[in-house]
Amino acid sequence: MDLSNIVPALPGLVEGMILTLELLFFAVLGGVALGTLLALARMSSNPVLSKLAGFYVNYFRSIPLLLVITWFYFMVPFIIGWITGRPTPIGAFTSCLIAFMMFEAAYYCEIVRAGIQSISKGQANAAYALGMTYSQAMRLIILPQAFRKMMPLLLMQSIILFQDTSLVYAVGLMDFLNTARSKGDIVGQPHEFLLLAGAVYFLISFSASMIVKRLQKKLAV
Amino acid sequence: MNYNWDWGVFFKPTGIGSEVYLDWFVSGLGWTLALALSAWIIALILGTVMGVARTLPNRWISGIASAYVELFRNIPLLVQLFIWYFLVPDFLPESLQIWFKQDIKPSTSAFISVVVCLGLFTSARVCEQVRTGIQALPKGQVNAGYALGLNIAQTYRHVLLPQAFRIIIPPLTSEFLNVFKNSSVASLIGLMELLAQTKQTAEFTANLFEAFTLATIIYFTLNMSLMVFMRWVEKKTSVPGLMSLGGK
Numbered sequence: 001m002d003l004s005n006i007v008p009a010l011p012g013l014v015e016g017m018i019l020t021l022e023l024l025f026f027a028v029l030g031g032v033a034l035g036t037l038l039a040l041a042r043m044s045s046n047p048v049l050s051k052l053a054g055f056y057v058n059y060f061r062s063i064p065l066l067l068v069i070t071w072f073y074f075m076v077p078f079i080i081g082w083i084t085g086r087p088t089p090i091g092a093f094t095s096c097l098i099a100f101m102m103f104e105a106a107y108y109c110e111i112v113r114a115g116i117q118s119i120s121k122g123q124a125n126a127a128y129a130l131g132m133t134y135s136q137a138m139r140l141i142i143l144p145q146a147f148r149k150m151m152p153l154l155l156m157q158s159i160i161l162f163q164d165t166s167l168v169y170a171v172g173l174m175d176f177l178n179t180a181r182s183k184g185d186i187v188g189q190p191h192e193f194l195l196l197a198g199a200v201y202f203l204i205s206f207s208a209s210m211i212v213k214r215l216q217k218k219l220a221v
Numbered sequence: 222m223n224y225n226w227d228w229g230v231f232f233k234p235t236g237i238g239s240e241v242y243l244d245w246f247v248s249g250l251g252w253t254l255a256l257a258l259s260a261w262i263i264a265l266i267l268g269t270v271m272g273v274a275r276t277l278p279n280r281w282i283s284g285i286a287s288a289y290v291e292l293f294r295n296i297p298l299l300v301q302l303f304i305w306y307f308l309v310p311d312f313l314p315e316s317l318q319i320w321f322k323q324d325i326k327p328s329t330s331a332f333i334s335v336v337v338c339l340g341l342f343t344s345a346r347v348c349e350q351v352r353t354g355i356q357a358l359p360k361g362q363v364n365a366g367y368a369l370g371l372n373i374a375q376t377y378r379h380v381l382l383p384q385a386f387r388i389i390i391p392p393l394t395s396e397f398l399n400v401f402k403n404s405s406v407a408s409l410i411g412l413m414e415l416l417a418q419t420k421q422t423a424e425f426t427a428n429l430f431e432a433f434t435l436a437t438i439i440y441f442t443l444n445m446s447l448m449v450f451m452r453w454v455e456k457k458t459s460v461p462g463l464m465s466l467g468g469k
Contacts, residue, residue: 062444063437064402066409067416071433074423078224078430163297170409177300191308198300205295 006196009183016179017200023097023165023175028158030101035108040138042113053109060106065099066167072099073171092173100161107157115150116142152216159208163201176200230428231435242422242432249418250439256335256404256414261397263340268347273377275352286348293345298406301342306334306410331412335404343400350392354385387458394451398444415439 041053060068076095080088119142127137147154166177174182177197184193231243274286293301310321310330321330358381366376386393408417419436423429 059441062398062402063440064405064416066405067419067433067436067440070416070420071437074429074433163295166297166299167406169299177297181303191311194300194303194308198296198304201297201300202292202295206291209295 003192005187005189006192009187009193012179012183013176016174016176019093019174020162020165020176023093023100023168024158024162026097027100027104027161027165030097031104031108031161032112032154034101034105036112036143038105038109039112039116042109043116057106057109060103065103065164066170068103069096069099069167069170072096072102092168092171096168096171096173100165104157104161108154111150111153111157112146115146115153118149119145148219151219152212155212155215156209159205159212162208163205166201224430225428226430227428228431230422230426230431233426235425242426245413245418245422246415246435246439249413249415250443252332252407252412252414253401253404256332256339256407256412257401259336260339260343260404261400263336264343264347264396264400267341267344269351269382271344271348272351272355273382275348276355277373290345290348293342298338298342298403299409302335302338302406302410305338306331309334328412331407331410334410335407335412339400339403339406342403343396346396346399347393350389350396351385353392354389355381357388358384384460387460390451390455390458394448394455397451398447401443401447402440 038053038056041049042057044050044053073092073095076098077088077090080090123141123145124137127141132140165175168175169178169181172178180193180197181190184190187193231246232241234241235245271286271289274282275290277283310318313321321333325333362380362384363376366380371379404414405416407414408420411417413421415436419432423432426432
């Protein structure tokens with residue numbers, strides 16, 4: 001196996017990895033934020049709100065991520081066009097990012113919900129007894145404790161998301177995998193570059209999940 | 222932005238033979254079902270073997286099984302698929318290579334790659350569930366098996382696995398549903414399963430909203446009906462006396 005061609009390809013590969021990580025970072029940020037709102041809506045006493053959030057979660061959990069990515073790639077420009085009244089090209093990166101955020105939010109929602117439900121009812125009651133409003137109690141008392149408990153699960157889900165970002169291949173975005181594939185094709189060594197990509201994904205996911213396991217032991221009460 | 226809504230598009234002729242677009246979706250669904258069910262059989266068999274291996278007292282065997290799980294869990298599905306479809310065939314013996322690349326139809330070779338890929342990918346997850354199920358049983362179960370004079374194989378066959386499987390049906394259900402969703406990656410190597418047919422319809426007719434809506438409804442219905450079916454299985458097989466759904 002000849003690895004000499006990999007060195008000149010390195011800057012491109014790094015660029016691809018940066019795009020992958022950017023996608024991951026914003027998707028986790030947006031996904032967790034939206035997921036938390038969904039979890040609160042799902043547990044709200046308003047039946048309409050909780051039904052809607054429940055439907056959202058079931059909906060996204062029952063269709064493939066790849067379908068969502070492709071859907072959004074075609075759909076988002078249209079929808080923005082209808083809202084703003086003129087055609088607006090937004091590019092594959094943004095449409096993928098929106099797809100990941102909305103899709104992952106359904107999964108994060110379930111984690112956050114389990115996290116909040118694991119906090120003893122006395123905590124909420126104590127907060128209300130102190131005169132806090134619902135949002136104060138959530139923000140200052142419940143969520144900080146819940147997030148601490150569910151951190152390992154949120155991180156595990158994000159490692160899965162890191163691997164799933166490779167699906168942007170479907171819409172031709174030059175993430176790490178796609179860059180490796182095209183570089184490999186250019187120099188005529190597709191196998192070497194494919195194995196390299198696999199090895200890099202493996203090393204990152206594996207070491208990240210080891211760290212999370214350690215964290216889990218440390219955070220365990 | 223003008224968009225011509227037309228929900229009747231599925232009954233329009235595609236121009237190929239006497240097919241209408243709905244036929245594409247039916248054939249796509251057929252491929253999706255065939256892919257997912259074949260991969261699931263592999264995943265269930267291999268996953269059980271590996272799951273048992275992980276709980277065996279022999280350190281070598283359980284070590285190999287856990288390396289297997291880490292390998293298949295930490296590489297993205299798409300990378301694994303490319304490896305099975307583009308790389309592995311080049312390392313087959315020559316006669317097999319010719320068979321895979323020339324003798325069989327392209328759709329058959331893509332099908333084989335996806336089934337093997339998805340089967341192994343899912344087996345690593347099934348393995349973890351089986352292991353969890355076995356380890357959730359009280360230690361007394363193994364000891365009771367030995368006390369009755371059963372050997373290791375018999376203990377697993379008659380005592381541990383029947384109970385473990387009944388405990389892990391809920392997490393196994395979600396893996397089962399994942400196989401159907403994950404099979405959509407086959408569209409990226411040109412296999413005309415449900416998602417690929419949807420894309421093709423969208424491109425041919427320019428009625429992309431209708432096409433993707435129908436695909437979403439099909440996946441959603443498939444998922445929901447499988448879930449209801451698995452709930453029923455879970456109820457039928459629940460271990461009496463445990464807290465699980467429908468236990469008596």
